Amino acid sequence: MKFWTFLLAFAPFSSALFEEEAGQLDFHIATTGHGPVQVAYAIHDAVITSNPDSCYTASRNIRDGSLLWRHNVCSSTTGKGHAMTVGVQYVATLDDGGILRAWHAENGLLVWDAVVHSPNCIPRLGVVTEKNEEYVVASCGGNSKSVFHMPTGALAPEISGRISDVKPATFCAEAKLLLNFEGSVLKVWDSANGNQDSLAVEWEASSENDPIAHVTLLKCSASVKALISTQRGSTKVIAIEEKKITTLWQAEESLSSISVGSLVDASHYVGGEGTSHDLISLPNRLQSQWSAITSIFTTERSDRRNHLFGFVKIAILMSTSANRIWALDTIDRNIRYQIDLPEANWHRLVHGGPWTGYHGDHGDYLALSNIRNEQLEWICWDGPTGKVLQKGAIQLKSPVAQIIPVETSSTDCRQGAFVLTQDQSIYSIPSSDEVTFPESGLYTHVVDTENSLKTLLLRGSTRLTIGSTVFDGEKIISLAYPPRHESVQSPCSVMGDDSLLLKYLNPHLAVFITEKVSSYKDDEMVSAMFQVNRKPVGATDESDNMEVSAVSTKPNLFINVVDTVSGQVLYRISHVNAAGFPKPQAVISENWIYYTFGNSKTRRSELGVLSLYEGMIGSKGVTAFTSPEHSSTFSSLDARDSKPVVLSKLYSLAKPVSALGVTTSRSGISSRRLLLATVDGQITGVDRKLVDPRRPLGQLKDSEKKEGLRPYTELIPIVPYMTINYNQTVESVHTVISAPTDLESQSLVLAFGGPDIFFARTSPARGFDLLPDSFNRPLLSLVVAALLVTVLVVDRMAAKKLKKQTWL
């Protein structure tokens, strides 16, 4: 008993992070945000980089590549590019909105800013030194220029001459070296005057698929430092000393443009950085057992724990703009491997199948690349190791309409796909021998021409249209599907009065968010100009034939819950005053649907929650002698049964949301937490009970109190304790994905989309099945040893006393 008492006294239980845990259960990868470097300047120990076609300027430490600061310099959401130049101590940026800013190069603080021009500026910048004073010259195209004193921002008299493009420095006079490149090869020339005298070194800076785009000298002395940037966004800083080249650091800037991601389990693989990862073997297991024993006496986390509990995941991240896939190890925080894709119109990442569950998941991935709508190249690889299993290409006769993931019978690549084209042809990947078409057919759907949906049955060579839905006068702006591997612990919810709500669990559900496409009939301003003023009631004569048309606020955003087998709209709800920014988002979890949109009238974000149920069974409905009639099968095609009962509620959020996610757990027992990625760079969890559509408007009944429901309040608070990225900023997140671990209480979350990638391990229902990482094992060992010694000593003392008493 004493043992448990001490154990409980020293074991910390918390719902929020402790400060020392920050960075242990999570990591944050911050890129420069601008993708491939096109402009780079060195100032002291920092390299300032940017890309004129992006809005970001950033500074990295030349020695270790750590990000010092980064700014989005565009002054509006419509901004697309900027110009950047540097002085001795300052960095100047001019965006296409005509706003000029000067930043302190060392710490990124804004020194001054000014309006140079109205929007639609083609920005150009230059730095001029006159009489030992630095001036920045800004132009928005044409002959007009503005000149500002760099340190103070004071407007200076115009300086004659035009701004000439600054070419990157590639010649180091001190070391007599000239740098240039050809393809992916860096060439270092001995050069006295900037000419290519003789080739000193040739160095393969990158792979053939990723040629060099930009080379800049950063430091010119006996030891030369240079920055190399490739077309796909890899940035390297190298040191050239005595004609030997060493890489100081490398960064993947194109991680700022991740379009899709997935988490795959790699807990059964071992291997460190630079080694191939193999499945766990007996020697590995014995080694991990030994390290587990020795870890009892230390507070160090053992790798064994990560593998045992399924914490080791590989994040497969794909960037369509960079045509590249990265595999990010979530424990080491390093890139395990990368795969270069061909340049294509689009790429798709395929994983899973229509019938896979959590335990049946394999680690193979398929990437499809559409090249000019004529050819589809594909590659299949093992997700945890990066080993390419199969690759190929198919010629297309018409554009791709739908991709259906399936499992294959192949021993090489277990991930396959059926590709349905617009002319209703089907192609099998890897091949028709390895991917068998089910005899009963396959239901699929095609989203057509932005506002319609068609559902099909594919059986052999026949293509049967099951249903279609057209959102007339609307445009589809967002789609959400239920997660493939979600575990649902119970098919019903128990209410406070012991009655049951049967969850509507339809795996073929989809949420289509549509917005009204405005026409002149809907134009409120136009209607208002032709509005005939309404006279008060009773003021009109009988002979008056005035047309009365009043301006009414019509809904402009629609949430449609659709069955993708039958094509029918199961539920539809509309909202008025919906704003276009941020883009409405939706996510499905179990039988709940969450969606967010901005309200242009209240200037707030709103969170809509729908919970879908098949029906209800009263508290006396299920007894030892009675049970309600029910069917064990469900058909989407049965219109009578397939429509759910929907409970809905609308809440307000203090901050606008750019992405939604929901935590997942192994068996679905832990309470789920809704994750909101807000536009200010925070990712906050909201407990599901707070957004329950059953929250009553009035006073709580006893049964509702028993259930734990709270009275309805419109505003959902965003609590800093629940912010999983605490004081770090994760900008412009557009996707939040979650994966379960082998422990029920732990859930892994990955957020990406903008210049930052964030990964964290969370405990939505507290770590009830896991000792925390900060658990004091040495203290526990000490206490157990002390108790043993105490028991032995007290035992001896008691025996002595008994002997003494007996003698007496």
Place this chain on the structure above:
Amino acid sequence: MISSSKVSFIRILLILCLSSAVAAAKTLEGRLHFTDGLAFNLTSRIVLNHGEIATYSRADGSFALYNVPPGIHQLDVFSSVYHFPQIKIQLLEDESADPKCLEYLYPGAKKQFAKYPLVLTAMAKYEYFEPRRGFSIFSLLKNPMFLMMGVSVILMFWMPKMMEGLDPEEREQMKKQMELQKDPSKMLGQLFSGMTGTEEIQSKKKM
């Protein structure tokens, strides 16, 4: 029904109005400071309408939002460290008129008028981490396991002293009861006999 020619005319009219609205775009100025009045020297992003127009605060805490069209706007300061109030600004087309500003100290707070140029105060620091409670003896006392253990220890020391104070007859009775407890059937028998009174009758018979 509105004819298409009228619609085209109206559209041209709207474009002309819009261009004049662009010409009437204003600059909104303000200042950030800490509660003690010192300038807020951390460059922070300041946005209108959740990012439609954005700027940064300067090293001295001042900021300016350029090219702001007339209308109602919402101003937020994106800071992961400090909480700033939210401001709703009504910008009129009349260039000489100052913007009308309403301040909301926190989401859901009552609105209050704010002066222009804007002055925003860093009201509080966000607390993201749970403070780790240090060891205190009172936390042990709250633990029910510890309380049970403590009572057991106290009884362990106090029971022998209590036994010493008992009379020899009472001590004998306690010994008998403890022997009975070793045999549950005897204990149950004694309990039932106590309830039915058979023990009393037997003792009377003996007498």
